[in-house]
Amino acid sequence: MDQFKQLVENRHAYAQSWKARTGGKVLGWYEPYFPEELAYAAGILPVRLLARHEPDDRSEKWMYAACYPARDILNQFLKGRYDYLDGMVTVEGCQWMYHAFESTLRSRPEFWNHYLFLPDYTDAPTSKTVLRSELQVFQEKLEAWTGRTVTDADLDWAIEVYNKNRLLLRQIYELRRAQEPVILGSEMMHLILADQVMDKAEMNEILERFLEELEQRTPHRDCIRLMLIGSETSDAALEEMAESLGANVVVDELDTGSSYFWNNVLPQKDRLMALALRYLGRPHNPIKDNNWRRRPQHIFELYEDFSADGVIIAKQIYCHLHGTDNYAVWKLLRERNIPYLFFERDTTLPEEETRLRLESFLTVVRQGATHVCGWHKTLA
């Protein structure tokens, strides 16, 4: 098992040991627009709440027809897996995640919590002022909670650590552009997931060592190159399945994948404004991709840049956001003759059905495989 997969699987133990080691607080976050830097600057470990593939045996009492990540995160809270958390925070975004947040609070009212508003209309000139104000409110609440003033120096340090982390992730990610990449899709996904539950300063050291290690690696042979888009995920089961069928996911456009680290904070004197601009300017997921519709074009650019041969769209069932956005995405893919496979997933990935569909899709892609970089060849 690769080291990053282990880190993801042992994330609860890691957070508890971090807490014992540092005496700091651990804060769980739900939504991809959460500005982690602020919490980190206050000496807190922000950890992304990730779903697991487990039977949904508790959350049904609280929720109906919610997406599996929301149900499962609530399930884990109800089972006590997140008992070590000191608080939780969500950002205006997907309603199912808000539901998980709200229901958790109902069952565990002792958790410190905060709801941070981030405009759905991210492009208005007033949006940044709203978010900056919300960050100020959040910062003051954090300071009252921790009893520690967050100084400009703290913020500068946190921004630097996070920017370095994004740079390292991007450096590793860029290696996937190679015709014979040194890292497979499953390992990369585990790496990004691990990054979201670890102390970034510690993770940066691991990533620096890992980059050196990659330089020594023998590249994987060229094969069908896939792009993965759709709802957020918390594992790499799909990437592993593609690899078992002779393909490789070389690029993704997931909230839990590349979108997590794609853009940096551009430092400025007003630190909170710098943070606001970073989160308003990140690659948007469907709920925030409202006025200017950047998402379809971003998907296409990634597809071209990483020379993919086809696209897998894996939507969580009951994900209303991707359920509405797919119209625009399908339209773009069809207009540009890009082959794609769409399917819905739920708590678990239906192994045989998904394998069969993926196999069939790969057969189609293999027959007409054309790497977008311009040359034609027959793939094994």
Next chain:
Amino acid sequence: MSQGQRWKTRPLEFWAKAKELRADWQKSIEKQDKVVGQGNTGFADWSAAFPAITVIEDNPAGAMISHKNPPFARKSRLACEIRGWGREICGYHNNCWGGQFLGCQDDGTPFPYRRFVVPFPCVCDSHGKRGQQCRDFEAMPQWMADQCIYFGPRDARRDEPMLEHKTWCQLKVVNDIERIFGQPLDEEEYIRQLDTVSVVRAYAQEISVLMAQTIPTPLSVKDLYSVYTIGGLTKVNPDDTIAFWKLVRDEVKWRADNQIAAVGNERFRWIEAHPPSWHMLKYYRYLEKFGAVCLGSQYSHMMSGGLQRREDGTISGNWELEPKGTAPYPADTPLATREDIVRYSFGPDARYPYTFKIDEYLYPDKIVEFAGMMQADGALLGLWRCGVGCTMTRKEQAMRLRDAGYQVLLYEGSQPGDRTDLDEKQFFDRLDGWMESLGLERLED
């Protein structure tokens, strides 16, 4: 008198006028001599200030299609699904936008293609994304009527930038419409519409309070739903709107004063949460055969701005009680500029108009307070597979109502505008079982 009848009852006299106004509205949108835009009509008061513009909304259209023409609704949803829309997307939207892909409405007339779109995000994810696809379908101007929300009591510091944001968004909409479509905004008409909304809300609030406080209730929610869109979703002449709501208020008050019941055998009062299954409204009458009358939901009473109980036990509108409330600015607030009008329309609470949503999402306990105000005995709550905004916190509300001693029944379906998953036979069997378990025999057939 029929079996079990305890109160006098009589047909509603405002029915004829309600039908006339709805017919007027229908004619006005069928003329198609105006620029048609997509927006949230209930809150698009600015649209009344553009005489040559009509803003229509997919929600009421989709609900109506599900009721009038199930085969077309099915065809529409399929037209959406094969283009990428999820199976769990709101029935209102699929019913309506399927027509866009098919090129026609349910009666075969051409689909009223939009020439601009104003999405209204926040609160319901499906609502946030709806309308956006008009521009995915074909190029057209789009503006955002962004909404803001936060937990807890009013916070003026958070309100300030949020109100600036909402004001900027709103001014952008009206200024750009003027520029692009060459139609001047009639500011006097804008103010008149806001005044109309304010007067209607006061009447509506009186009606809600009369329903809540009077046993037997003078009006059931089934009656209320036949008029509650007039002046809001279905905008007609402001003078006619005010006159109509006064007519309704007067008649409801008279009925309350004279104990004229909506349901003559009222003996069980129940509430629900959010909209009903618009495609199958007969369950209201079905339960009336048991003497069970529906008082509505927080949703159906949103035209009153929401209700809450004063310390003395009486009931008021939500905005009356600061700091939690959403009190509007005083009616004599000076409105010298267009910006003044826009700010006035929002009031000082940046979270307006989501009072009822805040109650449902942020304070699920409020449904218990609502049940108490309505003097309810039980609740019938729908769980909608395809309605994120219609289902959120519903199970929690059920638990809270149950814990407070109310008789609760849950049922499942797709969405208020989508009949796919609603098993009618099983649903009515459940209603029988619910009534029988409460010792309520059917009083008439």
